[in-house]
Amino acid sequence: MITVEGLSKRYPLGERPAVDKVDIHVRQGEFVAVMGPSGSGKSTLLNLIGGLDVPDHGKISVDGLSLHNLSEKRRTLIRRRKIGYIFQNYQLLSELNVKENIAFPMAMDRCPREEIQMRVQQLIHALDLKGKENSFPAELSGGQQQRVAIARALAMQPRVILADEPTGNLDRRRSYEVLEILSRLHREERLTIIMVTHDLSVAGCAERVLLFKDGRIESDIRQTEVNLQRALEDFLAELQA
């Protein structure tokens, strides 16, 4: 579903690559968490997979389509149609209301108006945003804003969700709600999810965890292989030692 081969990216002033010859294969419907210390390259990796940034070397394919050798215009199109992106700070458009934010990717893709209205209604219902349709982001709680952002990410019915610290700005309860939604999408709709997180308990919701350090994958742990929580705690203890 998502294949990354020999992926490298160095920023202009970086002493070493932010992402360094990384290989990953994520199967359709897998829920993968990416953990690692600050600056280890997690967001860079996600941005490369999502086509928000371009690698110096390596190949990326998402759902059978190569992303690394496309023009920016084509990459944007594929990103919009195949990938839903969720950010820590929601990145909603402040001048648009809830309905308009959710509709935005479909409007950009010139979907028919009735189709947009129907999909937005479905998502308002699914993400429990009834009554907030006409509110603006500044009038919503963090949890509600993230639910709008998830609805927007789902608008185009993508097969892949990339989430960069989706619970990073939320308290435990709101974080739990967001994780519930992601887990449900994974379970019921077989969406492929890659989620960057700092939080052990958040990573524990995924079935596989990639531990990142200095731009490389240190470990690739599957829930079924070992006690995930134990492996993650060991990794953190080692980093802190």
Ligand SMILES: Nc1ncnc2c1ncn2[C@@H]1O[C@H](COP(=O)(O)OP(=O)(O)OP(=O)(O)O)[C@@H](O)[C@H]1O
């Ligand atoms: N736009 C940029 N320009 C230059 N250097 C960058 C840029 N973005 C990230 N970096 C550098 O690349 C490295 C990896 O950054 P990245 O944001 O991918 O790490 P991260 O693991 O996501 O960190 P965090 O957990 O703190 O968000 C860091 O050394 C960072 O300073």
